[in-house]
Amino acid sequence: AGPDEGKTLVAANLAIVMEQAGREVILLDADLRRPRVHRLFRQTDHTSLAEVLLGDCERWPCALMPTALERLMTVPAGCPPPNPSELLGARRMREFIQFLTQRGDIVIIDSPPLLPVTDALVLAPEVDGVLLVVRHGHTHLKSAQLALTQLQQAGARVLGVVLNQVPIGQRSYGYHYGYYYRSYYTDNSPDDRGGGAGRGNGSGRGHSRGHGREGSSGATTHRPDGRSVSRAPAPDRA
Ligand SMILES: Nc1ncnc2c1ncn2[C@@H]1O[C@H](COP(=O)(O)OP(=O)(O)O)[C@@H](O)[C@H]1O
Ligand SMILES: [Mg+2]
Incomplete structure (x- = not known):
C-alpha cells in the first residue's frame, strides 16, 4: 500500500522461490520512482524499463538481465523519468508485459506504492493478479482498506494480502x-x-x-544475492 512495507523484498523472494521450484521467472521493476531490484541483485548499468518505454521495441530483449539464478531474469527500472504514471499506463507498457509473458513462465512486477501515486493502479488491471503487501505495526488499517477498495475499483484481481515484518519471539x-x-x-x-x-x-x-x-513470520529469507539468512527479522538489507 505505502512505501517501505516490503513490496520489493516480497516480490524478490517470491521470484526466487518460484525459480527454485523450476519456473522461468522474470522480475520486472516497475517502481520508476524508487527503483530497488537492481540493488538487491547487485546489478549494474543495463537497458531498463524506462528506456523500453521511451525507446523502440528492438531493444526489448536487451532489457532482460540474467541473475546468479539460472531461471531468473530481471528488468531494472532505470533512471526515473518525469512522468512514470503516464508511461506505466501507456499501451507500450501493456505490450511489453505481453512480451515478457512470452519469455517466461511467470512475470512478477514490483510496483510502486498504491496510495501516494497512481502508478500501481494503472498497472493493476493489466496483470493476472495482485498481492497487497502491508507491514505489521506500520500500515494503517484504513490505508490497507483504501488500497483494497481502489484495486477492486480498478478491476484488479486481488490474490491476497501479505502481512510483512510480523515480530516474532515476543509475547505479541x-x-x-x-x-x-x-x-x-x-x-x-x-x-x-x-x-x-x-x-x-x-x-x-x-x-x-x-x-x-x-x-x-514475513521473514522467510532468501537473499537475492545468493546468501541465505537465518530467520530472525533482519536489519535493512536493500
Ligand atoms: N520481512 C522483512 N524483514 C526484515 N526486513 C525487511 C522485511 N521486509 C522488508 N524489509 C526491509 O525494509 C526495507 C523496505 O523494504 P522494501 O522491500 O524496499 O519496501 P518497499 O518496496 O515496499 O518500499 C528494506 O530495507 C528491506 O530490506
Ligand atoms: Mg520497492
Missing part, C-alpha cells in the same frame, strides 16, 4: 496467534481425537504443518 499478537493456531490443529484436531495418530501420520493434511510462530 503473533505469539498468541501462533500458539492458538497450533493448538487448534494439533490438540483438538479430528485426527487427535480419533485415536492419537494426529501428527506425522502421513495423512497429507498440509495445514497441520508449518503453522505456529514459525509460519507467521
Whole structure:
C-alpha cells in the first residue's frame, strides 16, 4: 500500500522461490520512482524499463538481465523519468508485459506504492493478479482498506494480502496467534481425537504443518544475492 512495507523484498523472494521450484521467472521493476531490484541483485548499468518505454521495441530483449539464478531474469527500472504514471499506463507498457509473458513462465512486477501515486493502479488491471503487501505495526488499517477498495475499483484481481515484518519471539499478537493456531490443529484436531495418530501420520493434511510462530513470520529469507539468512527479522538489507 505505502512505501517501505516490503513490496520489493516480497516480490524478490517470491521470484526466487518460484525459480527454485523450476519456473522461468522474470522480475520486472516497475517502481520508476524508487527503483530497488537492481540493488538487491547487485546489478549494474543495463537497458531498463524506462528506456523500453521511451525507446523502440528492438531493444526489448536487451532489457532482460540474467541473475546468479539460472531461471531468473530481471528488468531494472532505470533512471526515473518525469512522468512514470503516464508511461506505466501507456499501451507500450501493456505490450511489453505481453512480451515478457512470452519469455517466461511467470512475470512478477514490483510496483510502486498504491496510495501516494497512481502508478500501481494503472498497472493493476493489466496483470493476472495482485498481492497487497502491508507491514505489521506500520500500515494503517484504513490505508490497507483504501488500497483494497481502489484495486477492486480498478478491476484488479486481488490474490491476497501479505502481512510483512510480523515480530516474532515476543509475547505479541503473533505469539498468541501462533500458539492458538497450533493448538487448534494439533490438540483438538479430528485426527487427535480419533485415536492419537494426529501428527506425522502421513495423512497429507498440509495445514497441520508449518503453522505456529514459525509460519507467521514475513521473514522467510532468501537473499537475492545468493546468501541465505537465518530467520530472525533482519536489519535493512536493500
Ligand atoms: N520481512 C522483512 N524483514 C526484515 N526486513 C525487511 C522485511 N521486509 C522488508 N524489509 C526491509 O525494509 C526495507 C523496505 O523494504 P522494501 O522491500 O524496499 O519496501 P518497499 O518496496 O515496499 O518500499 C528494506 O530495507 C528491506 O530490506
Ligand atoms: Mg520497492
